[in-house]
Amino acid sequence: MAHQAEVSMKVNGAESKSVIEPRMLLVHYLREELNLTGTHIGCDTSQCGACTVLLDGDPVKSCTVLAVQANGKSITTVEGLASKEGLHPIQMSFWEKHGLQCGFCTPGVMIAAIGLLNENPDPSEEEIRLALEGVICRCTGYQFIVDAVKHAAQTLREAGETKVAMADSMKA
Amino acid sequence: MASLIGSAVRRKEDPRLLTGNGCFTDDIKLTGMVHAAFLRSPHAHARIIRVDTEKARSLPGVTAVFTGLDLAGKMKAVPAMWFLPGCDLKPKDRPALATDKVRYAGEAVAVVIAENRYVARDALDLIEVDYEVLPAVVSQELAMQDDAALLHDDVPNNLALLWKAGEIPDEVFADAEVVVKQRLYNQRVIPSPMETRGAVAQYNPGSGEMTLWCTSQNPHIHRLIYADVLGIPETKLRIIAPDVGGGFGAKIATYTEEAVVACIAREIQKPVKWVEERKEHFMATSHGRDEVLEVELAGTKDGRITALRVTNTANLGAYLSTFGAGCPTIDFGLMVTGAYAIPQAAVVTYGVYTNTTPTDAYRGAGKPEATYQIERAIDLFADKIGMDPVEVRRINLVPNDAFPYNSAMGVTYDSGDYQKALDKALEIFDYEAFREEQKEQRQKGKYLGVGFSTYVELCGFGPSAVAGAIGFQGGVWENSTVRVHPGGTVTVFTGTSPHGQGTATTFCQIVAEKLGVPLSDVELVSGDTQSVSMGWGTYGSRATAVGGAAVSLATDRVIEKARKIAAHELETTVDQIEFIAGQFTVKGDLSRSRTIQQIARSANYAWNLPEGVEPALEGQSFFDPSNFVYPFGTHICVVEVDEGTGEVEIKRYIAVDDVGRVINPLLAEGQVHGGIAQGVGQALWEGAVYTEQGQLQSGTFMDYTMPKARFFPPIESAFTETLSPVNPLGAKGIGETGTTAAPPAVVNAVMDALKPFGVAALDMPLTPEKVWRAIRSGRDKE
Numbered sequence: 018m019a020h021q022a023e024v025s026m027k028v029n030g031a032e033s034k035s036v037i038e039p040r041m042l043l044v045h046y047l048r049e050e051l052n053l054t055g056t057h058i059g060c061d062t063s064q065c066g067a068c069t070v071l072l073d074g075d076p077v078k079s080c081t082v083l084a085v086q087a088n089g090k091s092i093t094t095v096e097g098l099a100s101k102e103g104l105h106p107i108q109m110s111f112w113e114k115h116g117l118q119c120g121f122c123t124p125g126v127m128i129a130a131i132g133l134l135n136e137n138p139d140p141s142e143e144e145i146r147l148a149l150e151g152v153i154c155r156c157t158g159y160q161f162i163v164d165a166v167k168h169a170a171q172t173l174r175e176a177g178e179t180k181v182a183m184a185d186s187m188k189a
Numbered sequence: 190m191a192s193l194i195g196s197a198v199r200r201k202e203d204p205r206l207l208t209g210n211g212c213f214t215d216d217i218k219l220t221g222m223v224h225a226a227f228l229r230s231p232h233a234h235a236r237i238i239r240v241d242t243e244k245a246r247s248l249p250g251v252t253a254v255f256t257g258l259d260l261a262g263k264m265k266a267v268p269a270m271w272f273l274p275g276c277d278l279k280p281k282d283r284p285a286l287a288t289d290k291v292r293y294a295g296e297a298v299a300v301v302i303a304e305n306r307y308v309a310r311d312a313l314d315l316i317e318v319d320y321e322v323l324p325a326v327v328s329q330e331l332a333m334q335d336d337a338a339l340l341h342d343d344v345p346n347n348l349a350l351l352w353k354a355g356e357i358p359d360e361v362f363a364d365a366e367v368v369v370k371q372r373l374y375n376q377r378v379i380p381s382p383m384e385t386r387g388a389v390a391q392y393n394p395g396s397g398e399m400t401l402w403c404t405s406q407n408p409h410i411h412r413l414i415y416a417d418v419l420g421i422p423e424t425k426l427r428i429i430a431p432d433v434g435g436g437f438g439a440k441i442a443t444y445t446e447e448a449v450v451a452c453i454a455r456e457i458q459k460p461v462k463w464v465e466e467r468k469e470h471f472m473a474t475s476h477g478r479d480e481v482l483e484v485e486l487a488g489t490k491d492g493r494i495t496a497l498r499v500t501n502t503a504n505l506g507a508y509l510s511t512f513g514a515g516c517p518t519i520d521f522g523l524m525v526t527g528a529y530a531i532p533q534a535a536v537v538t539y540g541v542y543t544n545t546t547p548t549d550a551y552r553g554a555g556k557p558e559a560t561y562q563i564e565r566a567i568d569l570f571a572d573k574i575g576m577d578p579v580e581v582r583r584i585n586l587v588p589n590d591a592f593p594y595n596s597a598m599g600v601t602y603d604s605g606d607y608q609k610a611l612d613k614a615l616e617i618f619d620y621e622a623f624r625e626e627q628k629e630q631r632q633k634g635k636y637l638g639v640g641f642s643t644y645v646e647l648c649g650f651g652p653s654a655v656a657g658a659i660g661f662q663g664g665v666w667e668n669s670t671v672r673v674h675p676g677g678t679v680t681v682f683t684g685t686s687p688h689g690q691g692t693a694t695t696f697c698q699i700v701a702e703k704l705g706v707p708l709s710d711v712e713l714v715s716g717d718t719q720s721v722s723m724g725w726g727t728y729g730s731r732a733t734a735v736g737g738a739a740v741s742l743a744t745d746r747v748i749e750k751a752r753k754i755a756a757h758e759l760e761t762t763v764d765q766i767e768f769i770a771g772q773f774t775v776k777g778d779l780s781r782s783r784t785i786q787q788i789a790r791s792a793n794y795a796w797n798l799p800e801g802v803e804p805a806l807e808g809q810s811f812f813d814p815s816n817f818v819y820p821f822g823t824h825i826c827v828v829e830v831d832e833g834t835g836e837v838e839i840k841r842y843i844a845v846d847d848v849g850r851v852i853n854p855l856l857a858e859g860q861v862h863g864g865i866a867q868g869v870g871q872a873l874w875e876g877a878v879y880t881e882q883g884q885l886q887s888g889t890f891m892d893y894t895m896p897k898a899r900f901f902p903p904i905e906s907a908f909t910e911t912l913s914p915v916n917p918l919g920a921k922g923i924g925e926t927g928t929t930a931a932p933p934a935v936v937n938a939v940m941d942a943l944k945p946f947g948v949a950a951l952d953m954p955l956t957p958e959k960v961w962r963a964i965r966s967g968r969d970k971e
Contacts, residue, residue, distance in 0.1 A: 055209015120206030121434030
């Protein structure tokens with residue numbers, strides 16, 4: 018048996034603890050160990066961003082982070098966005114504005130958008146397009162993604178949210 | 190109540206996908222499941238001398254290792270399914286795993302099965318293969334030369350097919366007032382859906398049943414082909430396309446890996462999963478386009494096109510892929526005259542094997558190439574006679590009174606109003622103001638250009654008799670069952686298997702509107718060969734025009750039956766019953782009525798049915814369209830070329846598309862945006878690059894430029910609506926309009942911008958380097 022390492026992290030508000038191979042990527046840890054399959058793998062060179070998650074609140078590509086590097090940290094995946102009361106404003110906006118087609122890149126794109134809105138609650142169209150540099154969508158041509166992010170920003174501003182709240186993860 | 194058909198409702202499939210509750214192939218986890226990884230050839234052309242798997246087999250965690258020889262007799266090679274007659278086609282099937290020779294870099298040679306994907310990858314490094322490297326040939330033009338390396342011993346000059354349609358005597362061109370000749374390369378592109386391919390196979394040794402979940406655009410076609418490849422009857426082979434993360438043509442083809450995974454699941458009697466890595470996707474999933482087009486256009490000085498002759502030398506890659514023979518011939522050839530009334534046309538296509546990844550359909554499949562050559566040729570013609578490119582288009586567009594229009598290539602365009610789409614696009618654009626601005630900006634050293642594309646494409650493949658005549662090994666009809674449950678909710682079964690199109694919304698909109706029930710009461714079932722009787726695939730923009738039409742007709746049958754039951758219950762005759770918004774009412778007596786939900790209960794309980802009416806409320810339709818459908822429109826692109834860097838910036842993009850009846854304008858616009866992004870991608874950035882030895886240099890997202898959000902301005906999209914007479918919805922298909930119209934619109938715009946530099950022709954992609962060099966060489970001439 019290869020060398021093993023113990024990792025523990027808070028994922029969507031829940032504590033997790035596992036013994037894994039040190040080389041295991043965070044994205045595989047989430048998908049295979051925790052069965053959180055909402056985070057997808059679209060490439061192997063860190064370009065596509067389908068695997069983007071929040072690590073201590075910052076967007077990272079989970080295919081480029083080892084699970085052991087996330088030890089002791091807090092992770093939010095797409096599964097942590099909605100609450101029992103309903104969809105997160107970013108999800109709602111993607112739905113309203115048709116910001117997804119096949120839905121494969123969508124979890125990563127929404128998380129990347131949350132990263133932007135946390136830093137800039139009122140981004141211009143151009144700022145949104147630049148902030149999506151780290152994600153690739155093959156279906157939408159991005160226009161409705163941009164509209165969705167704009168709409169989410171407005172919703173959040175109107176609700177007086179300064180920081181994009183995570184339904185379960187941040188509260189827990 | 191506003192009509193649901195034509196309404197921009199939110200998608201039914203979204204809450205699942207937005208919350209991470211979708212189920213893509215890689216999300217499937219079965220008890221005892223093991224993982225496959227393929228060893229791929231590093232060489233484009235080599236003889237396999239020896240494969241030693243001993244060390245790999247002994248690695249802890251490895252279940253098994255298979256080579257091509259190990260699979261001999263257990264499965265067949267995977268054949269194509271389009272055998273075009275009259276072109277001396279020499280089909281070459283894909284071997285399960287290469288045994289004697291590898292013919293492209295990335296061809297699978299062995300497969301490891303292990304407890305997880307990490308161990309499987311480790312074991313790949315322990316397999317030793319001795320190759321005798323052979324000379325490789327990558328270019329289709331070089332491959333046809335007598336001294337070129339031969340891929341298949343019995344295919345001289347690597348010529349897989351030679352197809353001819355139409356003939357024009359040389360005198361027509363010799364005597365023409367004006368002739369334009371241009372060589373255009375429609376470069377090889379890599380489809381790149383965000384989800385790569387993948388498969389999970391589970392075999393039940395007791396029953397002999399095989400379930401294969403895979404990333405398919407057409408699970409029934411996969412069943413048809415793999416049943417034969419695996420020797421499993423269709424009754425015992427269940428193919429499920431779960432959520433599929435985009436296709437764009439790449440998931441039409443029946444490849445070897447999925448079949449190998451199933452074969453091995455049967456061998457080792459364990460569920461097996463394989464998920465393609467992106468690097469593998471670049472090498473092992475079909476590529477698109479790669480056609481050298483030589484176009485000759487004859488016309489008059491006053492702008493009328495009199496004849497068109499095109500030679501297409503198409504790169505088919507190393508083997509004949511599923512639709513490989515059809516894309517550069519039928520799909521391309523029948524549409525070379527585009528939206529124009531050109532009296533004479535002829536096409537010759539050479540299909541050539543090379544040491545590259547096999548090519549197949551990619552969003553548009555042949556039509557974008559056809560559109561590219563005619564739209565580029567029209568601009569060159571306009572230049573030559575000194576006429577405005579819009580004016581030349583106007584003169585030659587098929588006039589409204591000519592529909593149904595029989596083209597010189599022998600197809601019948603169903604309906605159209607080409608001038609109207611052009612007018613609408615120009616109205617949005619303001620052409621005159623642009624030309625003024627262009628002039629002014631040029632004085633200031635800023636180079637703006639405009640490009641037009643007044644396209645038409647052929648979609649919604651049909652009828653099946655035509656498919657038979659052109660050697661397509663299958664039908665092109667679609668079916669649907671609409672089932673109304675006792676409680677009044679409705680399940681719609683369709684053979685059309687979606688992968689992002691939003692079919693679960695649009696098809697339910699059709700049914701909900703017709704039955705007068707809430708959209709939330711209607712659900713779609715698709716993508717599973719065990720649930721749905723048959724389906725011929727989601728490609729060629731046929732989902733709504735053919736699959737949606739079947740849904741509509743099946744719903745009509747439900748209403749027809751329900752009407753009989755309503756008449757019986759209301760004690761009147763069928764012709765006295767009106768059906769409006771979910772209510773069956775006796776004409777002239779609003780007090781006597783039944784809702785569709787009440788009838789659903791009566792029909793299913795069957796306590797009191799009229800004579801000769803069977804229980805239950807269900808309708809089924811098998812719809813074989815009478816003709817293709819022909820969406821059309823005008824796209825206008827405005828670019829600015831940076832003189833110093835050669836970079837092209839899209840300043841405006843206007844798309845007026847006519848796709849017949851639009852079921853959901855929000856989804857329709859989404860399709861337009863996505864198609865345009867891919868079309869602009871081909872025009873400016875995307876392109877497969879091989880070395881002369883057949884190494885794919887553009888083999889990752891680091892090297893292959895995928896369009897990003899910051900590359901585009903907002904697209905200005907609008908529609909005109911000319912119904913198709915071919916199907917009951919009047920729908921024409923929308924998925925491929927952007928990839929068809931955009932490349933020439935963009936290239937024409939760049940060429941327009943580069944006019945001051947005397948640049949006449951450039952091949953896609955128009956990368957900054959290419960444009961910069963063209964500007965430089967243009968200047969050097971001055």
